[in-house]
Amino acid sequence: MSNKSMPDTDRRKLLKTIAAGATVGPATLLSGCTGGDAKTDVGGSTTEQSEQDTETGSSGGSDATDSLSLRILLDHPFDQFDHNTGWMGPPARDIYQNLVDRDYDMKLQPGMLKSWSFENDNSDLVMTLREGITFHDGSSFDASHVKWFMMDYLMNGSGTSYMVDGVVDDVVIEDTYTARVKLANPAPNLLWNLSSGYAAVPSKGAYEKHGDDYGRSIAVGSGPYKWKTRDGDRHLVLERFEEYDWSPDWIGHEGAGNAKEITYDVITGTASRTAAIETGEADAILTGLPPTKVQSYENNDEITVYRADGRQIRWLGFNLNPEKAGVIAEDLNLRKAISYAIDRKSIVDGLFQGLGQPGVNLLPPTVPSQDISDEYNHSFDLDKSKSLMEDAGWTVNPGGVSTKDGEEASFELLTTNASTARNLATIYQEQASKIGVELKPKVVDEATVQSRIKDGDFETIVEGYTWQNADILDWFFAFDMTPYPAWFGVQEGREEDMRANELIEAGMSAGSWEDRIQKFKKAHEYLMENLVPAAPVHYPEGISAVRSEVEGYEFYTLGTTAETISK
The missing domain is CATH 3.10.105.10 (Dipeptide-binding Protein; Domain 3)
Structure with a gap:
């Protein structure tokens, strides 16, 4: 049995926008910051669920015969897959890409960008885009898309306006694959913000077409997997984006994803969630592995536990x-x-x-x-x-309680x-x-x-x-x-x-x-x-559990690098 270990914002406008509806406090998560990025937590939601509080989601794999399917379990229902939600969850990392990524060690890396540089005393951020990227709907990614993304999409998103408002003055399109971001002030944190779950880049056409329904019934990105079906907030099926051939270098993968389909199921009941991976009904528990199971899984040849410094x-x-x-x-x-x-x-x-x-x-x-x-x-x-x-x-009084000045x-x-x-x-x-x-x-x-x-x-x-x-x-x-x-x-x-x-x-x-x-x-x-x-x-540590027949899995604090997974 192996045990993998890996080392692992200016948000004021955001805070104002979430005052009305988001919950910020001990037992829930800091719902307004980033999908898969920011949470407030008192004590681990997974072990606190009633064993009777069980949502079974799907019953197994897909009907695909030309390649494998994966079933991945979460403990937290996902919400709307756009920049106005508190919990997009790991599936968003499969659907979308970011201009800037964070790698397995949480260091900044190029995502949809080929490179970037700061110029003119850090007042300009010059982005050189990767060529050939297309979205799931066939639309292209270019510098005009970056301008829309930063000056419209991010600027008007309740979870993202803080990233650019008062930070970015304009985005100048220098050529098809070069965008010059004009900064109001030096902004070293901008790149980190652009790597967050909220800053995942959607298709402009799909976002404008579907309006308020975007992120609920459909989400269109340029990632290795595209939206197939969703049933409520606990079941989502993604299918391989066959044209995908632009995985970032830090992931080390070429071509489309290995799995034909990936099913994400939310099972809030701890016993049901762990039983599913123990019996092989699920391939992985990505979030919600209870501490009480770690040692037994580490001694189980059928399951691999992945552990890393957490956030x-x-x-x-x-x-x-x-x-x-x-x-x-x-x-x-x-x-x-x-x-x-x-x-x-x-x-x-x-x-x-x-x-x-x-x-x-x-x-x-x-x-x-x-x-x-x-x-x-x-x-x-x-x-x-x-x-x-x-x-x-x-001084301690006779009753055992310290007193001072009465x-x-x-x-x-x-x-x-x-x-x-x-x-x-x-x-x-x-x-x-x-x-x-x-x-x-x-x-x-x-x-x-x-x-x-x-x-x-x-x-x-x-x-x-x-x-x-x-x-x-x-x-x-x-x-x-x-x-x-x-x-x-x-x-x-x-x-x-x-x-x-x-x-x-x-x-x-x-x-x-x-x-x-x-x-x-x-x-x-x-x-x-x-x-x-x-x-x-x-x-706390970041922990996940994966069936041992699954290959190519790498622990990733922000979700999965799904294209690498096979079995």
Whole structure:
């Protein structure tokens, strides 16, 4: 049995657009950022589903006889396959291509572009397009399509306008396969944005023809597989695009995809999902492999488990608004003490079956700005935690709760009723009690959590997110973020918050990618030392399981490189 391991934005306008309908909070996913890219998660949706909550999807493979068919399982229903949805899911990576890709190691690579370069002091981005690319409807890809895509499609998409509005002034068509993007300011993050799920490139003709129905009954891209049938939000069949012969170099594949058809089925019930791969009814579980199954699958010759660094972090969050949270917001040493009191390794080993890594700071390990000086990272140190409490003037009363100036270190811990979130709340409560801090779990439904986050109405919270860019710090700490300006309760009149905001803004406006990384590192270190808005706890792994007869599968954090798969 083999075990594969692989190493692995300016979003303000987006946030305003999703205020009305998207859910942003602990137990659901950050629904407004990118399909397959951004999520907020407290505790793993897959193991929290009832075993009776089962959607079986299709019963097996296709009727195709000239080549193989694949059946791939997901745990999360997909939505609309365009730039106005929160969850497009892995199938979008088979239907569409991007101007810029992220490879298996999450490094930027040419996708539909042959190359790019920044010119005129980084005020122009010159794109050289790959020739010969066509969409599933037969329409061609050229520089005029790039202009429409950036100045119309992205500019008017509720999930994408932030990528170009105020960033791109114009796109000049220099010739059929050359487009010059005129930038309002240097924008090193633009290429990363163009590699996201929301920035997948559709057929202009199909998008305009189908209007509001586009992405629901049809989606037309230039990827290796094209839309065949869809049944609701849990069953999708794709068929091979026979003309496809422009797979990006980093994938290492020539010609059309190996499989004739690929069926994506959503099975929310954990037992039914795992039974399908164990019996061979499905070829892969792409999302939703429960930690409890990993070890047994790694010892099963019929199944291969793929593991890699993920894009997610779980943490214990603090409200920094003293009007809402009182002493927890006012006392930096108290927040630090709670963070150092959390035994992350015991949580990873116990609750998560040893999968993932102990969290040490506010960014996941696949983000370059996560790699800050170790002196700013947090790890379990009970002695240090108790010392911080003493230094701050806290003493443990006979009832076991620390007091200071007549006030007890007793705080509500907001959580949803998802099982992993509730388990984490119980663990945080027990571990914080060792330093005399009383965390009182308050279990509510998801809608209530969302409402209370919007109002800044919490003291501590079981929280987390999935995102792979340091600009998530801007999301959480910028003063003018909407609809969640008080996510962590940052205060414009408080010196530490002002300085943090300045450092984050420096990262957001950096002139180059390397400069951006370094400036976000400084902001990150400052947050960990001077604000401590959260106690980082767990970096989950990206995990998938594939039947051993399947060949050519490569673990890909953003979905699949489906054209390479055969059996």
